[in-house]
Amino acid sequence: xxxxxxxxxxxxxxxxxxxxxxxxxxxxxxxxxxxxxxxxxxxxxxxxxxxxxxxxxxxxxxxxxxxxxxxxxxxxxxxxxxxxxxxxxxxxxxxxxxxxxxxxxxxxxxxxxxxxxxxxxxxxxxxxxxxxxxxxxxxxxxxxxxxxxxxxxxxxxxxxxxxxxxxxxxxxxxxxxxxxxxxxxxxxxxxxxxxxxxxxxxxxxxxxxxxxxxxxxxxxxxxxxxxxxxxxxxxxxxxxxxxxxxxxxxxxxxxxxxxxxxxxxxxxxxxxxxxxxxxxxxxxxxxxxxxxxxxxxxxxxx
Amino acid sequence: xxxxxxxxxxxxxxxxxxxxxxxxxxxxxxxxxxxxxxxxxxxxxxxxxxxxxxxxxxxxxxxxxxxxxxxxxxxxxxxxxxxxxxxxxxxxxxxxxxxxxxxxxxxxxxxxxxxxxxxxxxxxxxxxxxxxxxxxxxxxxxxxxxxxxxxxxxxxxxxxxxxxxxxxxxxxxxxxxxxxxxxxxxxxxxxxxxxxxxxxxxxxxxxxxxxxxxxxxxxxxxxxxxxxxxxxxxxxxxxxxxxx
Numbered sequence: 001x002x003x004x005x006x007x008x009x010x011x012x013x014x015x016x017x018x019x020x021x022x023x024x025x026x027x028x029x030x031x032x033x034x035x036x037x038x039x040x041x042x043x044x045x046x047x048x049x050x051x052x053x054x055x056x057x058x059x060x061x062x063x064x065x066x067x068x069x070x071x072x073x074x075x076x077x078x079x080x081x082x083x084x085x086x087x088x089x090x091x092x093x094x095x096x097x098x099x100x101x102x103x104x105x106x107x108x109x110x111x112x113x114x115x116x117x118x119x120x121x122x123x124x125x126x127x128x129x130x131x132x133x134x135x136x137x138x139x140x141x142x143x144x145x146x147x148x149x150x151x152x153x154x155x156x157x158x159x160x161x162x163x164x165x166x167x168x169x170x171x172x173x174x175x176x177x178x179x180x181x182x183x184x185x186x187x188x189x190x191x192x193x194x195x196x197x198x199x200x201x202x203x204x205x206x207x208x209x210x211x212x213x214x215x216x217x218x219x220x221x222x223x224x225x226x227x228x229x230x231x232x233x234x235x236x237x238x239x240x241x242x243x244x245x246x247x248x249x250x251x252x253x254x255x256x257x258x259x260x261x262x263x264x265x266x267x268x269x270x271x272x273x274x275x276x277x278x279x280x281x282x283x284x285x286x287x288x289x290x291x292x293x294x295x296x297x298x299x300x301x302x
Numbered sequence: 303x304x305x306x307x308x309x310x311x312x313x314x315x316x317x318x319x320x321x322x323x324x325x326x327x328x329x330x331x332x333x334x335x336x337x338x339x340x341x342x343x344x345x346x347x348x349x350x351x352x353x354x355x356x357x358x359x360x361x362x363x364x365x366x367x368x369x370x371x372x373x374x375x376x377x378x379x380x381x382x383x384x385x386x387x388x389x390x391x392x393x394x395x396x397x398x399x400x401x402x403x404x405x406x407x408x409x410x411x412x413x414x415x416x417x418x419x420x421x422x423x424x425x426x427x428x429x430x431x432x433x434x435x436x437x438x439x440x441x442x443x444x445x446x447x448x449x450x451x452x453x454x455x456x457x458x459x460x461x462x463x464x465x466x467x468x469x470x471x472x473x474x475x476x477x478x479x480x481x482x483x484x485x486x487x488x489x490x491x492x493x494x495x496x497x498x499x500x501x502x503x504x505x506x507x508x509x510x511x512x513x514x515x516x517x518x519x520x521x522x523x524x525x526x527x528x529x530x531x532x533x534x535x536x537x538x539x540x541x542x543x544x545x546x
Contacts, residue, residue, distance in 0.1 A: 058510040060520035074519045270513035
């Protein structure tokens with residue numbers, strides 16, 4: 001028997017697989033096709049204080065080995081998430097969730113966390129300082145160490161839940177930003193968010209995405225994600241949640257060798273709605289194949 | 303929604319770039335005409351959403367136009383080859399609203415889902431009229447198939463090379479009596495149909511999609527009744543809720 005359980009900021013997950021925010025909605029719709037309680041946890045759709053429609057369509061463009069999205073944080077706003085979406089998820093899911101939060105000012109991040117703290121489902125807050133698809137927010141926080149410190153400190157004050165700062169790869173040195181989060185009291189970091197990209201339509205000679213640019217995700221970014229997770233986990237003591245292009249149980253193990261304590265799976269869910277289920281089911285056999293008895297011990301082998 | 307492996311039973315070119323593919327597989331999740339399937343194609347990352355033309359007895363028929371690398375690859379596939387398909391996606395048309403004299407309006411590659419709808423309506427004894435609009439004679443397909451079902455068929459071509467010269471709305475002015483209408487085609491056509499028809503109808507929309515089953519929010523639109531995902535709460539919207 002192999003042990004797939006991992007610990008993330010003091011909470012035990014019976015496997016490290018977490019669907020990534022923005023690729024799994026608020027989770028309950030996936031309960032129509034499989035028992036979502038098999039998931040380690042769920043990082044729910046990025047929530048802002050006020051409702052957002054997001055960007056105009058087209059919001060999706062295909063790429064070699066992945067896709068671009070420029071959804072732009074469409075969500076019904078913190079109050080509705082608390083009163084409508086999370087209760088629907090609770091009917092189907094009994095574990096702790098990762099509450100993904102985004103904002104356009106420090107105050108907004110704080111207020112959103114305050115509103116959502118009323119839910120008893122939240123295991124961790126994942127603070128998204130790295131959305132590439134909204135203007136004047138998200139990413140602009142995530143590229144500046146001082147802003148990350150400010151947001152982290154402010155959010156830590158209003159909740160006792162572990163705070164995981166979700167970092168952007170669209171920076172010169174992600175390690176500096178991870179250290180800034182750690183120094184400001186973050187309980188963990190998650191990385192990588194999408195890589196800023198672009199596509200053009202040959203017929204119209206215009207960008208495919210209405211938002212002009214979008215975030216690149218999918219297997220194409222996996223090596224970049226591994227490198228960054230490796231660099232960050234070598235530099236910080238807090239847990240690292242690894243994500244970026246993971247599509248198989250082998251990828252999960254590789255990401256954990258790089259230093260991740262748990263993993264998030266994003267784009268793969270959109271191509272195969274059963275992706276997380278398949279990965280969780282395949283994980284024990286793949287562990288056995290490579291002589292791994294305990295997933296949580298992998299990081300120490302580096 | 304269901305994931306399944308389908309086997310291509312037959313593929314034929316209906317026009318220069320429109321193909322009819324017949325597949326065998328589990329179609330149990332296809333519940334209404336107007337729903338779509340999402341097809342995985344080798345070496346391409348995202349699935350390709352294609353409307354269901356007809357589905358019964360373990361057989362799925364789709365009709366698609368070659369518009370890019372995905373449909374181009376599909377068009378070269380042969381009998382016996384297999385495809386990974388998510389089926390039973392989207393809401394589909396509500397046939398309970400048809401009344402006794404439904405009118406179906408399709409433009410170009412928007413025609414296929416109306417065929418399954420016509421099959422359903424005719425089977426339920428509805429006197430069904432169909433307006434099919436194409437650019438030119440060489441692009442016409444399924445005119446005879448609709449007639450064979452027992453539909454009254456009006457044909458329009460933009461250049462007048464067959465049927466009524468002009469758009470589907472030019473056929474609408476022929477005093478066709480109808481109880482409820484169903485349309486599928488380019489957005490400009492849907493808008494023109496909506497303007498011409500005073501009563502409520504059902505319009506099927508096309509969008510660039512990510513997942514096709516509601517997870518990514520890649521195909522959202524604003525409506526009078528709130529934000530909707532074309533892949534999940536659509537592709538069929540009531541003409542009364544569309545914000546033009």
